Amino acid sequence: MTVVQHRVPSPATDRMIPSIPMGRIATTELRKMLDTRSGFWTMASIALVSLATTGLVILFADRGDLTYSTFAAAIGVPMSLILPIIAILSVTAEWSQRSGLTTFALVPHRGRVITGKLMAALAVAIVGTPVAFAIGALGNLGGAAIAGVSPVWDLTLTHLLTIELANVLGMLVGFMLGVVVRGSAGALVAYFIYQFLLPTLGLILAAKQAWFSDLQPWVDFDFATGALLEGSVTAQQWLQLAITGLIWLVVPLAVGLRLVVRAEVK
Amino acid sequence: MIKLDAVTRTYGDFTAVDEVSFTARPGRVTGFLGPNGAGKSTTMRVIVGLTRATSGSATVSGRRYVDLPNPGREVGVLLDASAQHAGRTGRETLTIAQRFMGLPSARVEEMLELVGLTSDESSRRVRDYSLGMRQRLGLATALIGDPGVLILDEPANGLDPAGIRWMRGLLRDFADRGGTVLLSSHLLHEIEVVADDLVVIGNGRIVAQGAKSELLASAGAVVRTTEPLVLAEALAAQGVTSSYVGEDGLLAQANAEHVGRTAFSAGVAVLELRPADGAGLEEIFLQLTADTQRDAASQTPSAPHLEGALA
Structure with missing residues (x-):
């Protein structure tokens, strides 16, 4: 390393400095999601897993199953599981990697930083899901061509939109867990508990206990979002989604945001 | 600012x-x-x-x-x-x-x-x-x-x-x-x-x-003695404030000659006597650094004195 003698920029005196616009915070936070090694490989893994699952479907699925919904599900499921990890790491890195010491010094209103991260996470989910749909469409065309059948398009636009909403909600769950836990390892563990352990427990409990089986749609967020993946959502299911979402997403997120704004950054 | x-x-x-x-x-x-x-x-x-x-x-x-x-x-x-x-x-x-x-x-x-x-x-x-x-x-x-x-x-x-x-x-x-x-x-x-x-x-x-120049040029003398308490009292009787430095030392707000004469008339054996010349600051600092255990620092009454001496 060489020591360079160089003129230091002159210290600023009085000058008008505009405040940092929200859009700039959001786009910078989006960049931060993708410019680290972990961010890069998380995104790359989505592409790799999408290609792999498309290949597996073409190789192993029955001819009758070579429909657009099969391909969309094969790509959408791994994507919906991995995308929230980007949201988690985007929040927790500020604490686990301690970069918050710089971030919150540059943007001292932490609510604005967190809002920027939320906007960036939503943008990734909203843009990412149609990309998965597009890859699925290519897989469907390719699979049909290889199998020598005409492609079957069995997903409606409404259904695509409810799947997209499910992915956005999944992204928000990751974001919420990041905000609440504020540590990468802890938040990832919490995510897997939330995403895999709790739904399984709900399933077992509903199978064994009749009273819970009736109650489940009203208290189980994963159960309620399942309706979005099925396609046709009734008014009652929308209500169940709203109630479970309030319990499992909105309330913890509100608590977490309050903690983030007040917590000491070390 | x-x-x-x-x-x-x-x-x-x-x-x-x-x-x-x-x-x-x-x-x-x-x-x-x-x-x-x-x-x-x-x-x-x-x-x-x-x-x-x-x-x-x-x-x-x-x-x-x-x-x-x-x-x-x-x-x-x-x-x-x-x-x-x-x-x-x-x-x-x-x-x-x-x-x-x-x-x-x-x-x-x-x-x-x-x-x-x-x-x-x-x-x-x-x-x-x-x-x-x-x-x-x-x-x-x-x-x-x-x-x-x-x-x-x-x-x-x-x-x-x-x-x-x-x-x-x-x-x-x-x-x-x-x-x-x-x-x-x-x-x-x-x-x-x-x-x-x-x-x-x-x-x-x-x-x-304060300004570094003032702190480093702070008047006073550092004296080490077998009986710091007796010397501190003798100095105080003449209106000279002093504070403890380490085990047996004092930082006195007077020149070395005055401190020497006071020690002589008080019958106290002096081990070392020199003008402070910024040593005061260093002594404070060494003491602070040595007393990393918080309880040790609070045992000696010197810290508040030092503030008065140098602030």
């Missing part, structure tokens, strides 16, 4: 920062000196709003830090060089700061050149950086917004001797052109070369502050 007014921060029963007040002025390098755990970093985090003060206030350029519209353009902050995302390259780390501040992208290369990070080094991940390289990157992040105030916590840590000299030159130059520099260190010698003003903190309290 950085102004602290009775800043206090407590954690449960423990008071990390206790009624700290000082002002860092434009055109001057203010050295913030204290042993590890004295409260320097907590004080600096309070200034930039990362830690809430339990009471008291801190302002930068007359405003609370959180009220600055784009803080990076007015205040360069380096609190911990290791607090960077390990998986990001050095150049990318700097680019993030440049984007937050809304600066032209050319500033990134300018800053890399300024702090002496080569193109190859800046393309590496921060995880592979030495502490010295992280300090240079942190300094680049602090300077990129062309601020008028710098707040740097132990920036010399991990720099080689040439790097330390380079940084001193940079800070001197910054202050000479009207900038305000607040610079912390736990090493007196590291900071006395570059600082114009000194603020010395121990156990969360300010024990001495």
Whole structure:
């Protein structure tokens, strides 16, 4: 390393400095999601897993199953599981990697930083899901061509939109867990508990206990979002989604945001 | 200008920062000196709003830090060089700061050149950086917004001797052109070369502050004796204040001859007697550093005396 003698920029005196616009915070936070090694490989893994699952479907699925919904599900499921990890790491890195010491010094209103991260996470989910749909469409065309059948398009636009909403909600769950836990390892563990352990427990409990089986749609967020993946959502299911979402997403997120704004950054 | 007014921060029963007040002025390098755990970093985090003060206030350029519209353009902050995302390259780390501040992208290369990070080094991940390289990157992040105030916590840590000299030159130059520099260190010698003003903190309290020239030229004599208590009383009888330094020493606010004559007439054996010549500051500091255990520091009644002697 060489020591360079160089003129230091002159210290600023009085000058008008505009405040940092929200859009700039959001786009910078989006960049931060993708410019680290972990961010890069998380995104790359989505592409790799999408290609792999498309290949597996073409190789192993029955001819009758070579429909657009099969391909969309094969790509959408791994994507919906991995995308929230980007949201988690985007929040927790500020604490686990301690970069918050710089971030919150540059943007001292932490609510604005967190809002920027939320906007960036939503943008990734909203843009990412149609990309998965597009890859699925290519897989469907390719699979049909290889199998020598005409492609079957069995997903409606409404259904695509409810799947997209499910992915956005999944992204928000990751974001919420990041905000609440504020540590990468802890938040990832919490995510897997939330995403895999709790739904399984709900399933077992509903199978064994009749009273819970009736109650489940009203208290189980994963159960309620399942309706979005099925396609046709009734008014009652929308209500169940709203109630479970309030319990499992909105309330913890509100608590977490309050903690983030007040917590000491070390 | 950085102004602290009775800043206090407590954690449960423990008071990390206790009624700290000082002002860092434009055109001057203010050295913030204290042993590890004295409260320097907590004080600096309070200034930039990362830690809430339990009471008291801190302002930068007359405003609370959180009220600055784009803080990076007015205040360069380096609190911990290791607090960077390990998986990001050095150049990318700097680019993030440049984007937050809304600066032209050319500033990134300018800053890399300024702090002496080569193109190859800046393309590496921060995880592979030495502490010295992280300090240079942190300094680049602090300077990129062309601020008028710098707040740097132990920036010399991990720099080689040439790097330390380079940084001193940079800070001197910054202050000479009207900038305000607040610079912390736990090493007196590291900071006395570059600082114009000194603020010395121990156990969360300010024990001495003022212009370095005044503090170092502080009158008085250091005396070591077999009976410090007797000598202290004899001096006090003549209106000379003194304070304990270590086990058997006193820092007396009188010249060496006066202290010698007092000891002679009091019949006290003197082991050592010399003019303070800034030794007072060093003695305070050595004592603070030696008494890293908080309970040991509170056993001797000397700390409050020293404040009176040197503030």
